[in-house]
Amino acid sequence: MQFMEFTKSPLSEVIATFIIVLIVLVLRQIARRIIRKHSNKYDLASERSLYINKFFNFTLTAFLLVALGFIWDFSFKEVFFSFFAVAGVALFASWSMLSNMTASVILFFNFPFKIGSKIKIVDGDNSIIGEVKDITFFTIQIELENKDMVSYPNNVAIQKPIIQLHEETIDA
Numbered sequence: 001m002q003f004m005e006f007t008k009s010p011l012s013e014v015i016a017t018f019i020i021v022l023i024v025l026v027l028r029q030i031a032r033r034i035i036r037k038h039s040n041k042y043d044l045a046s047e048r049s050l051y052i053n054k055f056f057n058f059t060l061t062a063f064l065l066v067a068l069g070f071i072w073d074f075s076f077k078e079v080f081f082s083f084f085a086v087a088g089v090a091l092f093a094s095w096s097m098l099s100n101m102t103a104s105v106i107l108f109f110n111f112p113f114k115i116g117s118k119i120k121i122v123d124g125d126n127s128i129i130g131e132v133k134d135i136t137f138f139t140i141q142i143e144l145e146n147k148d149m150v151s152y153p154n155n156v157a158i159q160k161p162i163i164q165l166h167e168e169t170i171d172a
Contacts, residue, residue: 055101096155100155103157112162133149138153
């Protein structure tokens with residue numbers, strides 16, 4: 001019975017808060033280290049690492065807030081009803097953004113190409129060939145041979161075959 005009384009005490013909530021914050025901070029450092037190693041190993045642009053770090057920081061912060069809500073016995077009823085009402089409407093609008101952000105993380109770790117690579121995205125009649133100028137959270141910026149810039153959505157890019165070309169291939 002003493003354990004049950006301890007788990008309901010403010011001291012136990014403070015200890016649990018300390019532990020969960022510590023866990024989130026450790027996970028954040030582990031994620032940063034993995035991202036840094038991966039970026040260095042494959043010589044990826046530092047901006048890409050920054051985007052991926054922001055994504056993981058946001059995810060860990062959301063986890064921390066939910067965990068603290070449970071630890072401090074925060075009533076989620078009102079928040080959940082309000083959240084789901086707003087989220088239900090906003091989800092359709094933000095679905096594309098979330099899928100592009102997730103695709104950006106996948107492209108970071110799967111690295112079929114990097115900034116400066118010559119690529120061809122095979123998309124039927126809409127195939128494009130050019131040099132990757134930037135990879136953001138939402139798009140891949142590709143400069144075509146005629147110097148036009150194309151913004152290709154990340155979520156579409158991971159669904160299409162991407163051929164990394166060599167210099168000789170483009171000139172031929």
